[in-house]
Amino acid sequence: MKIPKPIKRGLTYRIQLQIAGKKFSCTRDTARECEQWAVQKILESKIHKKEAEKGIKPTVTFKELIEQYFQHTGQYNPSASSRKWMQGQIKVFDEKFGFLSGTSIYDITPRQLTNWRNKRSKEVGANTVLKEISFYSAVFTFAQKELFLLDENPWMMITKPKKPKARARRIHNSEIDLMLKALKYERGQTPVLPDHYVAWGFLFAIETAMRRGEILAMEKKDIYDDYVYLPKTKNGDPRNVPLSKEAKALLELIQHKGEKLIPQSENAFRLMWEKRKAAIGLSGLHFHDTRHEAITRMVRVKKLPVEVLAKITGHKKIDILINTYYNPNAQDLVEAFNEI
Template identity: 30%
Template sequence: MATIWKKEFKNSKGKDEVRYLARVRRKGHKPVSKTFKRKGDADKWARDIESEMDKGVFVSREEAEGTTLTEAIDRYIKEYIQTRLKHPKRETDRANAIRSRDISKLFLARIRGKEIAAFIKEREKEGVSGNTIRLDLALLSKLFEVARRDWGMESLVNPTKLVHKPKAGQGRTRRLEKGEEESLLEKAADRFKPVVLFALETAMRRAEIAGLDWGDVDLKGSSIYLGETKNYEERTIPLSPRAKDILKGLPRNISGSVFGLSADQITGYMRRTVKTAKLHDLRFHDLRHEATSRLFENTDLDTMEIKMISGHKSMQMLARYSHLRANRLAERLAGAKR
């Protein structure tokens, strides 16, 4: 049976306020209570809870209504990200960034599609890309699913499934124009030049190049092994003759690092070199796009083989390179062999 108490008190400003505490007791269930500003809301809530208990479909909302997103993120980092992900740093950083926002102050049960939509608009106003927002939403979606399945908050609705997500961006398409590679290499410092050449030859990411150790290099087998990648997937990259020559020309240092540069140092060298060479809007990641484009243009490797080299997560991500082979497809339609 439901019981409702009227509670009168003075708020922090000394003004009189009223709250209504509704409590429902049913045999076989723990007592459930909730406080409301209006008695009508308390009555309706109590009737709904009693009806669910009578039908045998009641699921306690108490934990979801008493846990903020901040608290849930802390628990998610500790119990899920840090224990189940092979490379937790990036997801931890993303979770903590969301944790610093106003939405994290809300109780989980209070977060609906409206609040998620407001979060998306807030991010868009900041100029964040659609891809980044989608990654934020993916983390929130996973958190809500973990809360429902593993934390006993079955009453939760995953609010990220109720909103229209921003479109995934097409990504940068900046390629090296005529003479830019020569200018870049001419102005590059001696220790940075082989990094540029290797990136153009292998399509490797900045972090992958920075993290490459000599123990991962098999010159005899013409390959390198990457145990840590952006997609959390191991991969082995075949080395072209030119890539092998670049590696053979490098000195060995005591740290075991192939290039002896961190990811941030690579970015710093790239920015200084681009500025000195007077190039416009060229980033290190553009070298990966250039290298992948060249694999499509200058080799007969099929898309799956290129995917194995570049480490793109899906075939769809490589679809934007397909136009680079339109002329070869036309030649094969005319009878030319692969």
């Protein structure tokens, strides 16, 4: 079989193969690495074909399957956050799965996966377990329907944890004041210290409903008179977020010369937030609660229709926006009713 010529894509090279009617591709730093990958892939296909003819199943461990899935799917995923999450799963895979990591995918049973689910449920919350089960199930479906290595997916034969009730946490003004005091920040102050930028991000999130990662990724070049442009978001699509008078005032407080508005890493920002809120007894407050608070305020104060609100917040599913993030209290509903 003739090796196709790698195609240059920016700073990398990409090569595509078609073996037995199936397409394979990879991206590497050099053309030579692409060609080496292609040769290895062709050799593997020939070996697998001979083994299949003899009734011998190829040896593929759980860990090897995960890595192959990421190579095939992860590098082309449009969402950088999804790629990063998958890389994180691979990094801690041996620790998370123990002996199952090196077990052949043909030998992994629903009972073993159920035992893993029970153990994992004692370590993390139900939402995390559900997300991980969904990911690993997709990996085995890839082996079943794309690689034709498996006849059935053992992850489909286990019971999933019950999805917990959606969080509906609002943020009281007194809690905002407590957090600002803990972060040594006063409204209208130009941020200078790391604490200040965390406080500034907290206030900006309440005004815009932007996620923490989106705020930390903001660059000055994407700030316009009346809106901020977000080229990268959680769902992979860019969006524009209109700026309130209060949000504009917060942006005017940023005086440093750097490109990013908040000159901190996501980890440093998160640790500072967690440390300060714990010190004042607000451990139950999550930064993401600002999104609930902001969305509820937008409906109550701005009277925004749901279709406009969805464009601002980036929600593709209206039911999630309404049932999860819009959290009015009884008085909010009474006022809205009387206004109508």
